[in-house]
Each structure stands twice: as structure tokens, then as C-alpha cells.
Amino acid sequence: MSTINLDFAEELKEYSDDKALECFNCGTCAAICPLVHDNFPRRMIRYVQVGAREKILENSDELWRCLHCGLCTHTCPREADPGEIILGLKRFVVANWRRS
Amino acid sequence: MTEKNTNKTPDNKKIGVYICYCGGNISDHVDVEEVKKRAEKMPNVVVARTNMFMCSDPGQELIINDLKSGKIDRVVVASCAPSLHEATFRDAIKRAGSNPFIYEHANIREQVSWVHQGDPATDKASVLVASAAAKAKLLKPLDPVRVEAKKHTTVIGGGIAGIKTAIDIAQTGINVTLIEKSSVLGGQLNNLDKLAPSGEKASEVLQELLDQVLNHKSITIHTDCKIEAVQGYVGNFSLSISKKSNNKIEKFNIETGAIVMATGAIPYIPFDGEFGFGRHEQVITLQNLIQILKDNKSTGSILEVNGKRIRNIVMIHCVGSRQIPGIHQPKEDGKLNEYCSRTCCAAMLNASNQIRENFPATSIYEMYRDIRTYGRGQEELYTQASANKVVFMRYETDAQPEVSLTSGSDYPFQVKVKDSLTFNEEMDVPADLVVLATGIEPDDVSGLASMMKLPIGTDKFLLEVHPKLRPVEFPITGIFLAGTCQAPMDAGEACNAAGAAAVKASALLRKGFIELDPFVAEVNPDKCQGHGACIEACLKEGALNLVEVENDGKTVKRAQVTAAMCLGCGACAAVCPEKAIDINGWALKQYEDMVDAIVSDGFAV
Numbered sequence: 001m002s003t004i005n006l007d008f009a010e011e012l013k014e015y016s017d018d019k020a021l022e023c024f025n026c027g028t029c030a031a032i033c034p035l036v037h038d039n040f041p042r043r044m045i046r047y048v049q050v051g052a053r054e055k056i057l058e059n060s061d062e063l064w065r066c067l068h069c070g071l072c073t074h075t076c077p078r079e080a081d082p083g084e085i086i087l088g089l090k091r092f093v094v095a096n097w098r099r100s
Numbered sequence: 101m102t103e104k105n106t107n108k109t110p111d112n113k114k115i116g117v118y119i120c121y122c123g124g125n126i127s128d129h130v131d132v133e134e135v136k137k138r139a140e141k142m143p144n145v146v147v148a149r150t151n152m153f154m155c156s157d158p159g160q161e162l163i164i165n166d167l168k169s170g171k172i173d174r175v176v177v178a179s180c181a182p183s184l185h186e187a188t189f190r191d192a193i194k195r196a197g198s199n200p201f202i203y204e205h206a207n208i209r210e211q212v213s214w215v216h217q218g219d220p221a222t223d224k225a226s227v228l229v230a231s232a233a234a235k236a237k238l239l240k241p242l243d244p245v246r247v248e249a250k251k252h253t254t255v256i257g258g259g260i261a262g263i264k265t266a267i268d269i270a271q272t273g274i275n276v277t278l279i280e281k282s283s284v285l286g287g288q289l290n291n292l293d294k295l296a297p298s299g300e301k302a303s304e305v306l307q308e309l310l311d312q313v314l315n316h317k318s319i320t321i322h323t324d325c326k327i328e329a330v331q332g333y334v335g336n337f338s339l340s341i342s343k344k345s346n347n348k349i350e351k352f353n354i355e356t357g358a359i360v361m362a363t364g365a366i367p368y369i370p371f372d373g374e375f376g377f378g379r380h381e382q383v384i385t386l387q388n389l390i391q392i393l394k395d396n397k398s399t400g401s402i403l404e405v406n407g408k409r410i411r412n413i414v415m416i417h418c419v420g421s422r423q424i425p426g427i428h429q430p431k432e433d434g435k436l437n438e439y440c441s442r443t444c445c446a447a448m449l450n451a452s453n454q455i456r457e458n459f460p461a462t463s464i465y466e467m468y469r470d471i472r473t474y475g476r477g478q479e480e481l482y483t484q485a486s487a488n489k490v491v492f493m494r495y496e497t498d499a500q501p502e503v504s505l506t507s508g509s510d511y512p513f514q515v516k517v518k519d520s521l522t523f524n525e526e527m528d529v530p531a532d533l534v535v536l537a538t539g540i541e542p543d544d545v546s547g548l549a550s551m552m553k554l555p556i557g558t559d560k561f562l563l564e565v566h567p568k569l570r571p572v573e574f575p576i577t578g579i580f581l582a583g584t585c586q587a588p589m590d591a592g593e594a595c596n597a598a599g600a601a602a603v604k605a606s607a608l609l610r611k612g613f614i615e616l617d618p619f620v621a622e623v624n625p626d627k628c629q630g631h632g633a634c635i636e637a638c639l640k641e642g643a644l645n646l647v648e649v650e651n652d653g654k655t656v657k658r659a660q661v662t663a664a665m666c667l668g669c670g671a672c673a674a675v676c677p678e679k680a681i682d683i684n685g686w687a688l689k690q691y692e693d694m695v696d697a698i699v700s701d702g703f704a705v
Contacts, residue, residue, distance in 0.1 A: 002527050003379070022486075047521075050491055051491075
């Protein structure tokens with residue numbers, strides 16, 4: 001269970017392009033990702049989309065698995081730029097780490 | 101079985117059998133020449149011919165020449181389904197100067213060559229030809245039932261479908277009476293705002309139609325009406341109407357040739373407590389939201405409802421639609437709305453887009469089961485909503501969103517959803533306003549329907565004869581349907597249906613008389629003893645009556661058929677102890693001979 005944070009999109013603008021809502025949940029990013037890890041990065045993008053701020057902080061370890069190979073960004077049919085969103089989330093997590 | 105019944109009358113009939121190749125469609129699987137050889141040996145068959153396309157002019161000429169030369173007096177064509185070419189061949193017979201009802205059809209394409217192959221196909225085709233020939237020798241010339249028809253149509257229901265039907269019929273020069281139970285025309289259109297997907301104002305669309313309907317000299321409009329009774333048959337219906345005016349009830353009759361049902365539908369009203377509806381002011385229906393947007397004067401970047409700033413709206417789709425037994429709570433009568441209401445997805449997205457574009461500080465979460473934006477321009481509404489950053493969450497039927505009041509939160513509500521797009525994780529979405537995408541329910545017209553013997557589907561909508569081939573007709577000739585009394589439709593679809601019903605009604609009444617198929621019951625006055633069993637069995641009130649007639653100086657009771665009302669169902673023929681009543685064109689003896697022909701081994705090798 002997580003509570004949606006309706007202000008999260010606004011908060012994240014400081015760290016990342018505001019493109020998560022371009023995503024239509026096709027899963028191409030997770031399929032192409034060489035990590036083959038538990039719906040990464042799709043689940044993270046979805047958390048951003050709905051505003052599941054706490055879920056991102058809870059699962060932030062995952063973000064550092066990313067190799068930044070760029071395949072997800074390259075193949076995303078909606079040009080939602082998942083790679084950039086993951087980078088942005090890293091910045092967000094670093095900024096909020098000590099505080100939580 | 102094949103033993104000849106010596107009492108059989110029409111053994112002098114001369115049958116011509118015409119077998120079609122259908123350009124290979126039939127002849128690739130059926131040995132047509134073999135069927136012809138077998139047909140030549142069948143009783144009463146004097147001529148058997150084949151042709152590449154029987155429906156072509158040379159094919160039809162074969163029949164016409166044989167009839168004209170007197171070689172034959174009964175016709176059997178073995179070809180495709182009778183729905184395709186029965187009328188073609190009847191017409192050819194007419195052109196030869198003969199009665200078109202001396203014709204019988206054997207379907208050896210859909211029922212044989214498309215589903216069988218090899219010898220069994222040839223054998224089955226032979227059997228079907230044999231049974232058609234057995235029936236044909238008992239065919240007698242018939243005349244269509246001619247009914248004088250009033251050039252007047254009554255349209256019941258003054259919503260967009262009824263108005264459009266009335267206008268379209270009146271344009272063809274036929275007078276129309278439009279009857280509405282409420283005091284205003286326009287129906288549900290009065291409650292709508294910007295129509296999806298075009299964004300046109302419902303009030304403007306309605307005004308355009310009202311200008312036409314109110315000013316048309318061939319259209320009479322009665323509001324505040326109730327239909328007390330409907331009698332008669334195609335061309336000659338009579339409606340008893342009671343009309344409220346100035347606290348008085350005025351009663352009058354309408355004599356009319358055809359009736360169009362355009363009785364419409366109503367929005368689903370959620371039960372008390374369904375997603376918090378009825379308990380909290382800020383849980384509203386789609387129709388409420390449309391009204392709010394229509395009246396809204398908010399100018400800022402955030403939507404305000406009843407003076408409250410709406411920061412986030414949760415919309416829940418499929419409320420009162422696509423209900424599943426065992427999951428959804430049925431109404432008091434045990435009824436569930438198992439159908440999709442079709443219009444709500446587009447209407448919700450349309451409203452969402454308006455809100456997001458005019459009030460960007462109001463965010464929207466749409467919780468759906470499936471988004472069904474099925475029509476032209478509707479998928480664009482979904483794409484537009486995505487671009488407008490509407491967040492979509494998907495719930496499964498067995499885990500409905502739960503709306504509850506919050507404590508200690510900034511937002512009055514939280515909506516718990518198990519979101520399958522987030523891998524079935526449960527989430528609480530805070531909300532200032534919850535909108536339920538309530539669907540469409542049929543208005544209760546069971547009284548009217550039973551008066552007119554109109555079929556109602558299990559979903560309680562009125563039921564057409566055939567959803568694809570006869571979509572605006574009832575089985576009762578002369579009664580049509582249009583609009584949301586039939587199924588959920590948007591305004592455009594209701595107008596489509598209205599146009600179709602109008603054309604059907606106009607074509608029916610155009611000539612001032614109607615010719616009906618002669619396949620109706622006929623009483624043999626020599627055999628009828630006036631038992632009255634047929635009248636009890638008759639499904640159509642008024643089609644069969646006992647009348648007093650003079651017989652050898654005595655007054656006796658005899659059954660009498662009103663041909664225009666007879667459905668040709670045969671219920672009477674089945675119960676008559678004297679076998680004194682039969683259906684023209686489908687007599688019991690014909691069935692017996694067909695069955696005999698089918699079970700005799702003679703015609704299939």
C-alpha cells in the first residue's frame with residue numbers, strides 16, 4: 001500500500017524532464033533492458049507517473065543497477081525518455097536520501 | 101415411407117428443376133449434372149436444367165421459356181440461400197405471366213457446397229432438391245395480402261431520435277404525429293453539454309432540430325401524453341392517447357399507418373453508498389459533472405465546485421455497466437446491467453480534457469476496466485487525455501476501487517485501488533471530487549411493449565428483428581425502433597437509427613397500400629366445426645376470430661382469419677382437431693411430403 005503524492009510531478013521537475021506521462025505502459029523498456037530485473041525500468045516510470053513518491057525512495061537501490069546504456073530511451077515508442085527519467089530519479093533520491 | 105398416397109391431389113403438376121453451378125461455388129463440390137440426372141427421375145419433374153449462373157439473364161430465361169411454352173407449371177431452383185435470390189426468381193416467374201408463389205427454393209450452396217464435399221455433397225443436394233420438388237407440387241397460386249395504409253406515422257418519444265425520425269419522415273411527404281410523455285422535447289440532449297467527440301454544444305444541435313420540427317407543417321406535436329392503448333395492424337393502427345393540459349385530461353385517438361418507437365433511455369443512478377454516492381456531496385455522477393461544467397463560471401486555473409477548489413478528481417469508469425453476477429449488487433428486481441454503455445468512456449474523456457485544458461491546476465486520475473473509445477474521432481479523445489496528463493489506473497472487476505473519507509489528510513477522500521498497471525500494487529489516491537461514469541439504462545416501456553407485443557431483450561432494451569440485417573424493425577410489421585430504446589448510443593448513432601427507421605416507415609407507406617406475403621392461415625369452411633381451439637392458440641390478438649355464418653339455414657360459428665394481422669406461425673394449424681386450418685405456402689401436407697422425400701433413399705445413391 002502506498003499513498004499517492006499529488007505534488008510529486010511538480011517536485012520532480014527540478015530533477016528530471018517531465019515526460020513520464022507520455023508512457024503508455026507498453027513494457028518495451030523492461031523488455032530491452034539488459035538487466036532483465038523485475039520490470040526495471042518500467043515500474044519506476046509507472047511510480048513517477050502515478051506519484052508513488054515513497055515507493056521510489058523505498059526501492060531506490062534499483063536505480064543504481066542501471067548501466068545507462070540508453071537502449072530504453074532508444075526504443076521507447078512514446079519518446080518518454082525512460083533513461084533520462086531514471087537519471088532524474090537518481091538525482092531526486094540523492095537529494096532526499098539523508099532526509100528520509 | 102415412399103409409398104404413394106393415392107388420395108394425393110396434384111399429381112398432374114409439372115415441375116421444372118433448375119440447378120445452379122454458381123460459377124464453381126456449387127459445382128466445385130456438388131456434381132451438378134448428377135443432381136440433374138437424379139432430379140429428372142423425381143415424381144412430377146418434367147424438366148431439369150443446369151446453368152453456370154441461374155440468377156443471370158440467360159438462367160432466368162430458361163425458366164421463363166419453359167413456363168411460357170406450358171412445359172411446366174411449378175418451379176424449383178437449387179442455388180444459393182433464398183434470402184439472396186428467391187425474390188429474383190419469383191420476379192422471373194411473374195415476368196413469364198405466372199403466379200410468383202408457384203416457386204420453391206433449394207439452398208445447395210450455404211447448406212451444401214460450402215459445408216460438404218464429394219459424394220455426400222452431391223447426395224445432400226439431391227435430397228434437398230427432392231424435398232423442394234415434393235413441396236412444389238402442392239404449391240398453389242397465391243395473391244399478396246393487400247392492406248390499405250394510412251399515409252401517417254406516429255413517433256413515440258421526443259428525444260433526438262424521435263425528432264429526427266419525425267423530420268425525416270415528414271420530408272418524404274408523409275404526415276407525422278410526435279408524442280412525448282414529458283412537457284419538453286429534446287430528451288437527454290437537454291442534460292448534455294459539449295458532445296463527444298466533436299465538442300459541439302448539445303443545445304445548438306437540439307435548437308437546429310427544434311427549428312425544423314416545430315415549423316414543419318406535416319408534423320403535429322403532442323407533449324404531456326400517455327398512450328393508453330394501441331390497436332390494429334400495419335397501415336391501420338389506432339392509438340388512444342390521454343394528454344394533460346391545464347390540469348385537465350384530454351383524450352383522443354390517432355389513426356396511423358406506422359409506429360416508430362423512440363422512447364429513449366435514462367442514466368443509471370448508483371445505489372445508496374455505491375462508491376460513496378448519496379452519502380457524500382462530492383461523489384457525483386458523470387451527468388452531474390457535465391451539468392457542473394455547463395454551468396461553471398470558474399475563471400482561475402483550478403476548477404471550483406460549490407465554492408470548493410478541486411485539486412484532484414478521481415473518476416471511476418463502468419459504474420452501472422458491464423456488471424457481473426456474483427460481483428455486482430443487483431437491483432431489487434435482481435437485474436444487472438451486463439452490457440457496456442458505450443458512451444461513458446468518450447464522455448468522461450471529453451470532460452477530462454475540458455477540465456485539464458481550462459483548469460490545469462486540477463489533476464485527474466481515471467480508474468477504468470477497459471477504455472472503449474470505439475467511434476470515429478473518439479480514440480483521439482484518449483490520446484488527447486494522455487497529452488493532457490490525465491493519469492490512468494486500471495482495476496479488475498473483483499477488486500473495485502474503494503472510496504472512503506480520510507482522517508487527518510488535506511483531502512476529504514481517498515480512493516483505494518489495486519492498479520494492474522502498477523503490477524497490482526494497492527494505492528491510495530487522495531481526491532476532492534469523485535466522479536462515477538454512470539451508464540445508460542433503458543427507460544421502462546414494458547407497458548407499451550406488451551400493448552404492441554414488442555420483444556424486449558434480457559438487457560431490458562427493445563429488441564430488433566435482426567441486429568445486422570433488420571436493425572430498426574420489429575417482428576410486428578409496421579412498427580419500427582430508433583435510438584437508445586434499442587441500445588446505448590450517442591447522439592450521432594441515435595440520428596443514424598432515426599434516419600433508417602424513417603426511410604423504412606416512409607417506404608412502407610409510400611404507395612398508400614401495403615402488400616404482405618400471403619403465407620398466412622386459411623380456414624377450410626367445409627371442415628371447420630367452430631371448436632375455437634385455433635383462437636386460443638393464436639399468438640396475435642385479433643388475427644383469428646369466431647364469426648357466425650349461415651350454413652344450410654342454420655347459424656353456426658366458424659373461424660375467420662384477418663390476413664393482415666396473421667403472423668403465419670402455424671400455432672392454429674397445430675391444434676385444429678379437424679385439420680381445417682392451414683398456412684398457405686407452408687401447409688402440413690407439404691411438410692409431410694418434404695419429410696417423405698428426405699427420408700426416402702431414392703434420390704441420394
